[in-house]
Amino acid sequence: MNHHTQPYPKFEEVEVLLEELIDTEESELVVFNDDINTFDHVTKILIKVCQHTPEQAEQCTLIIHYKGKCTVKKGRRAKLKPMCEAILDAGIQAAII
16 A cells, blocks of 8 residues: 555535536526516617627527527626626526526
């Protein structure tokens, strides 16, 4: 048995490493359809919050309307979280998955 092997990392260290690993994975910001918000409102919010072009925002809004939901942005969870909160604050249903 080799006595010079590295000890196992402490549980807290493993947890931090795991959080960093999870955060590097691509998450999706999804917006859901509802019967309240207008096409105009959703389009404006996507342009403002997600920096979509007007064309991108309109396409996403159409997909949300006809398919019930649309991924409007992909990236790290930490980057998507404030965007999701801004969309929710605008009265639009959204989630990070």
